[in-house]
Amino acid sequence: MVLHLYVDWLSQPCRAVGMLLMENNVEHQVHDVKIMSGETRTTDYKKVNPVGKVPAIVDDDFHLGESHTIMRYICASRNLPDHYYPNDIKQRARVDYWLDWHHMNLRFGSSRLIKANFFGPIHKFPQQTIDESRKEGEDVLKSSLTFMEETLGKSNYIAGGNQLSIADIALASEVAMLPISGASCEGYPSVQAWLKRISTEIKSWPQVNATLDQFLASKDK
Ligand SMILES: N[C@@H](CCC(=O)N[C@@H](CS)C(=O)NCC(=O)O)C(=O)O
Secondary structure, eight states: EEEEEEEEEEEEHHHHHHHHHHHEHHHHHEEEETTTTGGGSSSHHHHOOOOOOOOOOEEETTTEEOOHHHHHHHHTTTTOGGSSOSSSHHHHHHHHHHHHHHHHHHHHHHHHHIIIIHHHHHOOOOHHHHHHHHHHHHHHHHHHHHHHHHEEEEEEESSSSSSSHHHHHHHHHHHHHHGGOOOOTTTTTTHHHHHOOOOOOOOHHHHHHHHHHHHHHHHHH
């Protein structure tokens, strides 16, 4: 049965799920859902994912949202190599730790900056909203990257071990899109080296990140 994947390739969680599927040759069909054109908010799309967010999957008649949950489901249902989401309870807990940490730390900081620096001018948010969001984003991003730097100074992979996990895929997808809001991991050498390692190791990285790369290139012009 073909798994249906609903994505906007500019979105961090979409790229993470896409890479896990492509890397492991999991048969799937991609459905593009353009966030900026309002396609996540249509009645038809809400039949796929009632909360109107991407990514989402439909596997047979099973509907699922939330990228981290989707990645865990793919690991288990497609019997992917153990290193992505280890069976060992403690190693698995480390991967879960970083996936949970992601929501209110790296992602939170990144999304506050995207709100201030990217959507702020487009949607003409009040200056006070932009300033508050930018300050919060900068503070949270700094503490998040500092913590990642400490961790990656001791280990090649974010959850430890000597192989890639779904936590690396989720977090690397986020760090890769920091330039959208004018941020970056410059000044964090271990994070930079890890991003380079992950983006080289994941063979589908260039394909899945092509839309983001094109967008960033056009923004620089
Ligand atoms: N925690 C969710 C986040 C999903 C999410 O916020 N998706 C955004 C794109 S990054 C979205 O669909 N936004 C569309 C909208 O809010 O209309 C996950 O990891 O899948």
